[in-house]
Amino acid sequence: xxxxxxxxxxxxxxxxxxxxxxxxxxxxxxxxxxxxxxxxxxxxxxxxxxxxxxxxxxxxxxxxxxxxxxxxxxxxxxxxxxxxxxxxxxxxxxxxxxxxxxxxxxxxxxxxxxxxxxxxxxxxxxxxxxxxxxxxxxxxxxxxxxxxxxxxxxxxxxxxxxxxxxxxxxxxxxxxxx
Amino acid sequence: xxxxxxxxxxxxxxxxxxxxxxxxxxxxxxxxxxxxxxxxxxxxxxxxxxxxxxxxxxxxxxxxxxxxxxxxxxxxxxxxxxxxxxxxxxxxxxxxxxxxxxxxxxxxxxxxxxxxxxxxxxxxxxxxxxxxxxxxxxxxxxxxxxxxxxxxxxxxxxxxxxxxxxxxxxxxxxxxxx
Numbered sequence: 260x261x262x263x264x265x266x267x268x269x270x271x272x273x274x275x276x277x278x279x280x281x282x283x284x285x286x287x288x289x290x291x292x293x294x295x296x297x298x299x300x301x302x303x304x305x306x307x308x309x310x311x312x313x314x315x316x317x318x319x320x321x322x323x324x325x326x327x328x329x330x331x332x333x334x335x336x337x338x339x340x341x342x343x344x345x346x347x348x349x350x351x352x353x354x355x356x357x358x359x360x361x362x363x364x365x366x367x368x369x370x371x372x373x374x375x376x377x378x379x380x381x382x383x384x385x386x387x388x389x390x391x392x393x394x395x396x397x398x399x400x401x402x403x404x405x406x407x408x409x410x411x412x413x414x415x416x417x418x419x420x421x422x423x424x425x426x427x428x429x430x431x432x433x434x435x436x437x
Numbered sequence: 438x439x440x441x442x443x444x445x446x447x448x449x450x451x452x453x454x455x456x457x458x459x460x461x462x463x464x465x466x467x468x469x470x471x472x473x474x475x476x477x478x479x480x481x482x483x484x485x486x487x488x489x490x491x492x493x494x495x496x497x498x499x500x501x502x503x504x505x506x507x508x509x510x511x512x513x514x515x516x517x518x519x520x521x522x523x524x525x526x527x528x529x530x531x532x533x534x535x536x537x538x539x540x541x542x543x544x545x546x547x548x549x550x551x552x553x554x555x556x557x558x559x560x561x562x563x564x565x566x567x568x569x570x571x572x573x574x575x576x577x578x579x580x581x582x583x584x585x586x587x588x589x590x591x592x593x594x595x596x597x598x599x600x601x602x603x604x605x606x607x608x609x610x611x612x613x614x615x
Contacts, residue, residue, distance in 0.1 A: 280454050282605055285454045378556050380556045380560060418580055420580075423603075429460060
């Protein structure tokens with residue numbers, strides 16, 4: 260699989276089943292959500308703003324997208340929802356590695372730059388370092404309509420892991436995003 | 438990471454937290470268990486028996502081990518427990534790929550031969566095909582005392598996935614296996 264294919268396959272509506280493991284206490288969290296991944300054009304205002312924020316050249320980016328999620332956790336009565344815009348910048352020499360610019364990170368509510376690579380196995384790994392923590396995500400497709408995602412929240416030195424979560428994401432074929 | 442390191446790091450007692458996703462119904466299963474992975478010598482009777490069963494030469498094998506698990510699921514009152522012996526046979530030319538002989542498979546109670554490979558990312562993938570299903574496992578270490586495992590049960594054509602599970606496995610440093 261090429262990275263372009265990976266980004267293109269990701270577009271769509273996904274029904275996500277997520278299990279969180281809080282490692283120190285062996286606690287489980289269960290989340291059901293809907294995730295929409297929507298392709299954006301290079302001249303979308305949100306994309307232009309992110310490029311400006313990071314001082315990135317519009318010609319260096321590829322496949323920008325918006326991710327929106329809405330769901331419920333068994334740990335919290337309040338619905339979980341959010342949205343973020345992500346902008347990949349492939350490394351010029353090697354298109355299976357690059358940077359991912361993001362409006363907001365998972366672990367902290369500030370802009371974040373992650374580094375990604377796609378392995379020879381078709382596993383996309385994204386590592387994002389924050390001030391006090393680091394996040395590592397691994398995403399791969401079992402088939403075009405089913406993908407898996409493992410997310411780790413690590414201590415800032417990258418050695419300890421505080422939480423790990425696993426998502427099974429099934430493409431929703433029944434309806435278009437509203 | 439080399440495959441030898443992978444097998445050696447796996448030896449020990451692990452506290453496992455596993456979430457099962459039953460994809461069609463978005464059901465969750467929660468399992469807590471203890472897994473013991475114990476190195477066996479080449480002349481262990483169980484190892485010799487497996488080699489005989491598969492007509493494998495003892496000189497072709499490496500790092501045979503016994504895996505024993507004992508735990509509880511929130512889906513079932515009965516404790517989950519079992520044990521199996523596994524015997525890796527590296528491909529002669531390329532040591533990051535090989536076969537894994539197994540006394541008993543997960544999906545069916547018959548002997549099974551899996552094919553493994555270790556990616557450049559250090560992710561060990563094992564694919565085992567049965568008559569009516571296939572199993573795919575991915576295992577990797579976050580650090581020497583923490584590993585993750587994603588297991589899929591697939592339809593026999595390998596395209597559909599019926600269940601996916603995710604395990605966080607923390608090395609138990611407190612006591613030796615009794």
